[in-house]
Amino acid sequence: MTATTTVSSPLLDYAIISDPYPLYAADAQSLPATLNITVSNGGASTVYCREILFYLPIGTYAQSLLRAKGGEGKENSGNWTVTRLQDDVNGGLPKGEYAKFKAVPKSGEMVAVDKTGVTFSLTGLYISTVPGTARIEIRETTTQDLTKWPVNPVFTPHKVPKFPRPAVPANVVCDFHAKPADVVEGAPDVARGAKVTLHWRGPSNLSYTVLAGSGATEVPTEVATETGEPHSAGNTNHYKTYCVQRDTAFVLSYTIAGATYHLSTTVTVKDPKLDGLTCAGNLTAESAVTLKGKVTAQKDLDCRGAITGSSLDAGTGSITTSGTIKGSALKIGTSYGIDKDGAITGSSLDAGSGNITTSGMVKGSSLDAGAGDITTSGTIKGSSLKIGTSYGIDKDGAITGSSLDAGSGNITTSGKVSDNGEILRFGDAVIIRNQHLDKTGLNEDNKANGGVSLRNINSGNARWWWYLDRSYDPKR
Known part of the structure; x- marks a missing residue:
């Protein structure tokens, strides 16, 4: 048989914290709040608990915690069941309206509360709109002696403040x-x-x-x-x-x-995309760099590999490379181009005081070396090629023109010098011709020394050829 006893004060300790914290008096946009109640044993002896009740006052007063009924309860360890009680359950509370929650062990008997605490969460609570301090009532049925249980539960009040809501924190x-x-x-x-x-x-x-x-x-x-x-x-x-x-x-x-x-x-x-980049120091790329726009170098641009692009402009600077410079449009100084086959083309090509050296062909409608030299192991071609005065070199390597002037230099050739197809010089001999004439023409005077004179010719021969020996001395 279990004896009864009277307990004047609670055997368990209670701590309450709200979520949100601090707890503000509600406004029209406030969502439901939660009360987390931690129950623990602060003494040296085990406390046995059969039941804990929580009473939350409802109303429109400063001491009211809630403005409306509602809410649910749960416990963190899973050893307790928390239910909301009906309105007709009073349990000796002061007058007024309350939201009531009852927590009992799931085992239906009692639970020992010693060094491990228990946390109950009362969720979905509609907080009062009036700032003030509300007082909730907690009623426990506990004992430290399983043979003696109290006749009545013990009440303990706890204050929960509701602060005035700031404009917005x-x-x-x-x-x-x-x-x-x-x-x-x-x-x-x-x-x-x-x-x-x-x-x-x-x-x-x-x-x-x-x-x-x-x-x-x-x-x-x-x-x-x-x-x-x-x-x-x-x-x-x-x-x-x-x-x-x-x-x-x-x-x-x-x-x-x-x-x-x-x-x-x-x-x-x-792999970011940048609108622009200014680098005060060195810029090093450990992999390939692809430039889709214009590249401008204020100073020398030194590349040890190949530079490729549809448009490459060095401005007034220099492009120096041990590799190959390629492009459909390549500009340095004035305008000239290097086509895809490696030939240099353009309406104006100026090497300044330097040399243009190629094993290929130099082409152009106007090619002017100024006071310099054009040197090539290939062929120089053009409709107009000028060095000093005007002369031309045709596609077969022959020198042609209406006016050929070597100045103080020499014209040297292993071929023939001709005029309109007639041979003017061949080998060591200079040849003059005598066209078909009815009257005065060239005739032989002394065949031994190659002397000739003018005389009337009536033979009607079509053409006589006369050879002037280069070793001939006119004084003989």
């Missing part, structure tokens, strides 16, 4: 971060052109502005906010999506009570 906006929208979450960086979504939590009645660097472009979204979890205390989840091309800093700004606040986050991008 600055830290009510929080958790501003970016995460990839189309790659694996948690990646340290994203690919160029990837989408990232900015997330933050804050009241829906605030105005938010997101500032982004030039490397990001906003992607319009249909949904801008989501309802937060119950513990978010009126906050909602907001987000915006951007497409990023390079490392970008995002800044979230909002105004509360005339003061502007900022939160920031950064997204890093692999």
